Every structure is written in structure tokens, then in C-alpha cells.
Amino acid sequence: MIKSKFSIKDLENLSGIKAHTIRIWEKRYGLLTPDRTDTNIRTYDLEALQKILNISYLRNAGIKISAIAELSSEDIEIQVRNFAERNNKNDHAIQELKLAMVNFDQQMFQRIYQSSLDEFGFSGVFYNLFVPFLEELGYLWQSKTINLAHEHFISHLIKQKVLINLEKLQYQKPHNQEQVYILFLPENEMHDLGLLFLNYELLKKGCNTIYLGASMMLESLPFFKNKEAKPTFITYITVQPTEKQLPSFLKQFDKKVSNGDDVELWVLGHLAQKIKDKDLKPNQLVFRGISDVIGKIPDLVIKA
Structure with a gap:
């Protein structure tokens, strides 16, 4: 089942923004509007998750939260795309991979992979995208932000790409057989x-x-x-x-x-x-x- 509701701790683990900071931003800027359970516990939907991931990306790019807060959700997405085109695409791609994993979205994974492959080649994709993502994946699983199904889903897709590229090389004659x-x-x-x-x-x-x-x-x-x-x-x-x-x-x-x-x-x-x-x-x-x-x-x- 696709995970559609997230706790504030989930948002912290996925975005790297502390829960108390998210609460402050909600109160001061109205950046997110969580739902509340019967016991008054915050819950967030996929749209809120995507927004906090985008905010995290812009913050890491050096944009002040006060400036981000003045933007609509659509403008935030535009700014993220613009920054990704000019600066570090890997950070943005890692955030997108998280969404693909949470949504069990194979098409989104393929789009992210192909875009990175066209620019960096397969070795670049693995070192710059898959390795830092997998490092975060272990933490997300340990913190119970994702479950075993998420880990298996995304790991299997990454493994498929390794095997496809591996097959292109494994029948070539080695240079040194000693x-x-x-x-x-x-x-x-x-x-x-x-x-x-x-x-x-x-x-x-x-x-x-x-x-x-x-x-x-x-x-x-x-x-x-x-x-x-x-x-x-x-x-x-x-x-x-x-x-x-x-x-x-x-x-x-x-x-x-x-x-x-x-x-x-x-x-x-x-x-x-x-x-x-x-x-x-x-x-x-x-x-x-x-x-x-x-x-x-x-x-x-x-x-x-």
C-alpha cells in the first residue's frame, strides 16, 4: 500500500529539517497546513511531503526561509527546477528518488535515472546519485519512516540498472588474465x-x-x-x-x-x-x- 500520510517525524527524516523547525515555519509563515488526528497529532499528505522536500532543497541552495515563504507551491517548484538546472542536480534528484520510492512510482524512477544517465553516465549516476541515496535509505528504514517494501522496491530498481550495464561488459575479454x-x-x-x-x-x-x-x-x-x-x-x-x-x-x-x-x-x-x-x-x-x-x-x- 502506498504511504499517503506522514508524521512530522517522517518529514524530518525525509527532508533533514528538524520537527521543531517545521512547527515554527507552520506558525510563522503558514508553509504547511497539517491535518490533525482525534488526539491532535499532526499528519501530512504527499503534497506536503513534496513541498517540504523542495523547501529543503532551496534552503540548502542558500535561499532564506523568509523568501521561500513568499512563494506559492507552484513557484517553489519552478525555483527548484531553475536551481537544479544551474547548480547541483544531484540533490534535487535524490529528493525526487525519495518521492518515487514513497509512491512506488517506477515511471518517476526511470525519468530521474535517464536524466542523470544522459548527463553523468552510469558510473556518475551510481557514485553521485545512488550511493548518497542508499546511505539515506538505510537511515530511513531504521527510523521506520519507510518500511521494508519501500526498501525492496527501490533497491530492486537500482539493481536492475546495475545488471543491465554489467551485462554490456561481462563478456568482454579482460586485459590482464594473470x-x-x-x-x-x-x-x-x-x-x-x-x-x-x-x-x-x-x-x-x-x-x-x-x-x-x-x-x-x-x-x-x-x-x-x-x-x-x-x-x-x-x-x-x-x-x-x-x-x-x-x-x-x-x-x-x-x-x-x-x-x-x-x-x-x-x-x-x-x-x-x-x-x-x-x-x-x-x-x-x-x-x-x-x-x-x-x-x-x-x-x-x-x-x-
């Missing part, structure tokens, strides 16, 4: 968007990759050590293993996969940043993001 990158997610880890995009970036740069996907058991990985190409294993940790389980995961990889050989493990993802230096073996590296991984591979660095 090195292979084995991409996998740990057991019980299912969040594969980041790893899929990393596979896309590696293939685009001519790397030899093998993508194994979600929930791989470590016992299956030593197989790749006995091939002609030297393997580097890359994993992306979002949920599993948990922070407490990370030292054990690294120790198990060293025991079951490396087993005394000089085999590297590269680790990315939100939980990867929780790894302590003392728990890392010399052949285990933590990266802050995908661009750092690309920079680690000398023959992939694009020269100006």
Missing part, C-alpha cells in the same frame, strides 16, 4: 548492490573478475587458488558477519582460504569500517569505498 578478482559476499550477507557495482567498475577497466554473489561459504573459495590466474578475494560487508563476528570471519578466512599462502582479502562495506587493525592479517586490507579499490590497482588508474 590476475583474477573473486567477488563474494560472506555467509548470510545478501546486500549485493555495492559488490555488483564494483564488479562493473572492474570489468569496465579491463579486469578479470569472477562474481560469486551472496552468502558464500569460505570452504568453497580455496578452489580458485589452484588456477593459472592469481586470485585476490574481495568481499562487501553490510550486515553479516556482525561487528562482534568480524575478528572470527577474518581468522577463518586466513585459516580456510589463505592457509599460509600469499592470498589477499580486500574488505569493503559499512561494517568493514568497524574492523580493528589488530584483527587484520598482513594480507587483509580494508577499503573505505569502491573508488579506493580502483585506485589500489595501478593498471586501472585513468591517466589524464
Whole structure:
């Protein structure tokens, strides 16, 4: 079911404007006119959500709230479009993605995606639009502003775009067949968007990759050590293993996969940043993001 009523906390979480500030603006400027429940609790409709997202965008662009308050809803939308054309389109596109998600609107998602793709190319869309949006998505889900259906809906649409672009590259012959990158997610880890995009970036740069996907058991990985190409294993940790389980995961990889050989493990993802230096073996590296991984591979660095 499409979410059509929002609390003031929902508006805060989606727009980044504090609830007490929204209340002040309602009283001082009449910017929003909420409905009230029988217990006098504010509720807002989709139109109010869109308006507060637009106001947030203009505020971030440096427009004073007193000036915004003098504009009609239609004029606010015009100002947002004008600023987006001249300045940071990404911020506006992220706000629109939120609306597409809340409305389960596939056509709106496609319009936003295509507009960004035409300007930035797919890598630009992922880094500049999808990555910051997905970072906000996690918070919106944790704060219960959206539910699991919203997260699955928008994540599936983004994943579709990654797969479409990935297919264009995955059958090309790699430039270097002496090195292979084995991409996998740990057991019980299912969040594969980041790893899929990393596979896309590696293939685009001519790397030899093998993508194994979600929930791989470590016992299956030593197989790749006995091939002609030297393997580097890359994993992306979002949920599993948990922070407490990370030292054990690294120790198990060293025991079951490396087993005394000089085999590297590269680790990315939100939980990867929780790894302590003392728990890392010399052949285990933590990266802050995908661009750092690309920079680690000398023959992939694009020269100006």
C-alpha cells in the first residue's frame, strides 16, 4: 500500500529539517497546513511531503526561509527546477528518488535515472546519485519512516540498472588474465548492490573478475587458488558477519582460504569500517569505498 500520510517525524527524516523547525515555519509563515488526528497529532499528505522536500532543497541552495515563504507551491517548484538546472542536480534528484520510492512510482524512477544517465553516465549516476541515496535509505528504514517494501522496491530498481550495464561488459575479454578478482559476499550477507557495482567498475577497466554473489561459504573459495590466474578475494560487508563476528570471519578466512599462502582479502562495506587493525592479517586490507579499490590497482588508474 502506498504511504499517503506522514508524521512530522517522517518529514524530518525525509527532508533533514528538524520537527521543531517545521512547527515554527507552520506558525510563522503558514508553509504547511497539517491535518490533525482525534488526539491532535499532526499528519501530512504527499503534497506536503513534496513541498517540504523542495523547501529543503532551496534552503540548502542558500535561499532564506523568509523568501521561500513568499512563494506559492507552484513557484517553489519552478525555483527548484531553475536551481537544479544551474547548480547541483544531484540533490534535487535524490529528493525526487525519495518521492518515487514513497509512491512506488517506477515511471518517476526511470525519468530521474535517464536524466542523470544522459548527463553523468552510469558510473556518475551510481557514485553521485545512488550511493548518497542508499546511505539515506538505510537511515530511513531504521527510523521506520519507510518500511521494508519501500526498501525492496527501490533497491530492486537500482539493481536492475546495475545488471543491465554489467551485462554490456561481462563478456568482454579482460586485459590482464594473470590476475583474477573473486567477488563474494560472506555467509548470510545478501546486500549485493555495492559488490555488483564494483564488479562493473572492474570489468569496465579491463579486469578479470569472477562474481560469486551472496552468502558464500569460505570452504568453497580455496578452489580458485589452484588456477593459472592469481586470485585476490574481495568481499562487501553490510550486515553479516556482525561487528562482534568480524575478528572470527577474518581468522577463518586466513585459516580456510589463505592457509599460509600469499592470498589477499580486500574488505569493503559499512561494517568493514568497524574492523580493528589488530584483527587484520598482513594480507587483509580494508577499503573505505569502491573508488579506493580502483585506485589500489595501478593498471586501472585513468591517466589524464
